[in-house]
Amino acid sequence: MREPLISVRDLQVHFHTHAGVVHALNGVSFDLYPGEILGLVGETGCGKSVTGLALLGLIPPPGQVVGGEIRYRGQNILTLPPAQMRALRGGKIAMIFQDPAAALNPVFTVGEQIELVTRRHRRMGREAARRQAAEVLRSVGMPEPERILDTYPHELSGGMQQRVMIAMALSCGAEVLVADEPTTALDVTIQAQILDLLVDLKRTRGLSILLITHNLGVVAETCDRVAVLYAGFIVETGPTGAIFQSMKHPYTQGLLAAIPHPSSRGRPLQAVPGTVPDGLQLPPGCLFHPRCPFAWDRCRQERPVLREVADGHQVACHLYAGEAER
């Protein structure tokens, strides 16, 4: 059995605000294996970004991890001293965002920024660092890498800026890339280029990627496995093929049925009724029960846990509890 690179167990994050305690993550559990792309999907506010930030120890105040653990190569990183966490973040675990322009420094050239992280990671002279920077830009498919080294971020398109972000992550020697909606702000033709690059880096370098997205199409085309988040809780996880072929959780089913599809033309879409619960006031029992067409008494009282329904395919729903238990 392969060992996971990252193992998240029952992660709970609260934000203490004036209005009260926002329950952002309510028991998130998943594994990220070496050389795979795991898709983390869900709708606005379900906790995708908070999960990603937690892996880098970057949850902004007033947010706080109040329970659970995140293991990287077996070690719980939530208990690491700040200096070690910083080293991990600038090294083995890297993150890219929806808006690369905001993450890049506007006053340094692309070359200067890549050289900086390269030299922090490995001792070398400026010349060598520059050569290596050009090399890493080439490896992320950047046309004319030597010329790009001397440009400023604002001179590049969104797609090229995202390539620079990925290049910087690779220069740090990252083996885990947390990609938070990396293509959401890009046009579809550019999105296709970036997704192709991520798949390519997984194949050629064995990079492990947590791909955060709200787009099930992106998941279907790039991810090996999927975890579906609802109200800060993983409701279903499994291999992409299995999830799309026989999704089990009523929320996952509703999410897929709501997407326009060639076969839905001329027919009404199946909308999931109601809205996502407010993190200030979570419903008791199954978090999805107020919107679930199958809910019964048990769902209103008891929170279901993730249970294996097929090889590597887990679902948190009382419908799939063992016969005896039901």
Added chain:
Amino acid sequence: MTEPLVQARQLTKHYVLRGGLFSRRQVVRALHWVDLTVYPGETFGVVGESGCGKTTLGRCLLRLVEPTFGEVLFRGENLLQLDRETLRQRRRYFQMLFQNPYLSLDPRMNVLNLVGEPLVTHTDLRGRALAERVAALLERVGLSADHLYRYPHEFSGGQLQRIAIARALALNPLFVVLDEPTSALDVSVQAQILNLLKDLQAELGLTYLFISHDLSVVQHVSDRIAVMYLGRVVEVGTTEGIFYDARHPYTQALISSTPIPDPQARRSRVILQGSVPSPLNPPPGCSFHPRCAQALPLCATEEPRLVDVGDGHLVACHRAG
């Protein structure tokens, strides 16, 4: 043959960016020489990537911005030649719905005033009669009279878009430009709004111009589709014609780049190189030629015209036909 409801002829909008002291004046070719015809009762989809001119097209059709050149015919009458008063009277027949209801609805107005405003401007309805009419509109979009005195911040994005729809429909328009009406919404809420828009269209006989960058959404809602690139319409066809028989290399690439939520459907993809050039300095000839894998020498110098390749399927490409 039915009479067109809206027609654009050579519709063009150039924005002039005033240069600084030493820099030259620059021209953004936002919309260039666009011809299209929308028939009553249909949903005419407009797709294309960011900055290709979709919003500019919608605004020019309703004369919310002044086109630089061209004509817009609304039931045969040229909107661009109307005087202010006549234009004001015509305005009730066409409406625009925007992407972001948080920005398009004034946060200081309550629902009654937001939805009632166009009625106050264009009709004699006041007081109780006005409130009743607004309540009826709210019910039609899935809200209720209970919401009359609430303010925008009390609603979710999907509910706000319903309020914006009620406002757009207050005067029984004939033609509604929907500019990315669901792009700011989650898929489950998007489904609710798309269903509502379809129901209202059938019930009220509306004609839609549906603008979106999301091909799956456009495919779901449209009868016919125009594909835009750098301010030009490069292909027009029925939804089937565009999705199953795309003729323009850009349309083909756009369709093949759109992710489909079905891992079985993994297709061979045409991945376009490079990015969209700036509309400040569009390439000569076919503006798609620097990214086109099928470009001919001719493509770099001569602009292809939109021609009918059969059954009203229009394509602007030297290779088509």
